[in-house]
Amino acid sequence: MLSVDTTQLLKGVLDLAVLAVLRDDDGYGYDILRRLRTAGLTEIGDASVYGTLRRLFAAGYLTTYVVPSEEGPHRKYYALNPAGRTQLKQGGDVWRGFASTMNTLLRESA
Amino acid sequence: MLSVDTTQLLKGVLDLAVLAVLRDDDGYGYDILRRLRTAGLTEIGDASVYGTLRRLFAAGYLTTYVVPSEEGPHRKYYALNPAGRTQLKQGGDVWRGFASTMNTLLRESA
DNA sequence: TGTGGTACTGCGCATCGCACACTACTGTGC
DNA sequence: GCACAGTAGTGTGCGATGCGCAGTACCACA
Numbered sequence: 001m002l003s004v005d006t007t008q009l010l011k012g013v014l015d016l017a018v019l020a021v022l023r024d025d026d027g028y029g030y031d032i033l034r035r036l037r038t039a040g041l042t043e044i045g046d047a048s049v050y051g052t053l054r055r056l057f058a059a060g061y062l063t064t065y066v067v068p069s070e071e072g073p074h075r076k077y078y079a080l081n082p083a084g085r086t087q088l089k090q091g092g093d094v095w096r097g098f099a100s101t102m103n104t105l106l107r108e109s110a
Numbered sequence: 111m112l113s114v115d116t117t118q119l120l121k122g123v124l125d126l127a128v129l130a131v132l133r134d135d136d137g138y139g140y141d142i143l144r145r146l147r148t149a150g151l152t153e154i155g156d157a158s159v160y161g162t163l164r165r166l167f168a169a170g171y172l173t174t175y176v177v178p179s180e181e182g183p184h185r186k187y188y189a190l191n192p193a194g195r196t197q198l199k200q201g202g203d204v205w206r207g208f209a210s211t212m213n214t215l216l217r218e219s220a
Numbered sequence: 221t222g223t224g225g226t227a228c229t230g231c232g233c234a235t236c237g238c239a240c241a242c243t244a245c246t247g248t249g250c
Numbered sequence: 251g252c253a254c255a256g257t258a259g260t261g262t263g264c265g266a267t268g269c270g271c272a273g274t275a276c277c278a279c280a
Binding site for chain 2: 009
């Protein structure tokens with residue numbers, strides 16, 4: 001409610017983060033969650049990632065395939081398709097522009 | 111819905127942006143809106159700014175005083191109080207950490 | 221009189237991250 | 251055999267927040 005909340009900062013950026021960690025290697029939800037947490041987004045919730053993956057898939061940015069595992073439940077892998085790569089690129093540009101604007105605002109203390 | 115939406119990126123950051131533009135000079139809503147748009151947040155909605163000001167005030171980060179204007183309606187000025195300055199500082203730190211994490215994620219293309 | 225710019229309020233909506241509960245499979249230890 | 255932890259996914263509903271839009275009000279100018 002008050003105080004600085006990372007949750008709100010994630011809005012609109014989690015999509016981008018998920019696309020980013022899928023750029024070089026396909027991944028399944030649980031693994032992507034670990035990648036994001038390892039990367040520094042330590043407070044991310046599991047439901048957020050699964051939800052994001054479903055949204056990105058519904059939006060046509062990802063393809064998916066199921067792989068049975070010998071050490072647990074099946075894994076639903078996701079992979080970037082061309083539209084996803086375009087989105088990642090565009091999103092990155094928007095992010096950089098936005099971040100740059102914010103940095104300027106925060107640092108104009110002369 | 112699809113495409114890259116600046117709206118979502120603002121979530122949680124608008125607070126910070128408003129605190130930032132109030133750091134050096136008090137301001138009233140309409141003026142703060144102009145400052146933010148000038149600074150680069152061109153697509154920001156007026157209701158967002160007014161709402162944010164009310165929230166920040168309710169949270170105890172701002173003081174306010176009304177100044178009658180000779181060329182239009184009265185103006186409700188807002189000013190940072192000590193809690194607001196603390197919040198600005200902390201928020202800035204959180205933002206920089208978060209932005210740094212995202213930049214790393216987006217640029218790990220070897 | 222009416223049109224446009226200034227300035228603020230309130231209502232309701234859409235998005236999205238998240239907590240929580242639930243299902244389900246595997247391996248380990250009692 | 252059974253409880254338990256770790257892995258993996260789905261579905262529901264909530265809360266925070268930016269935004270569109272309507273409404274109010276004041277001023278200047280034609």
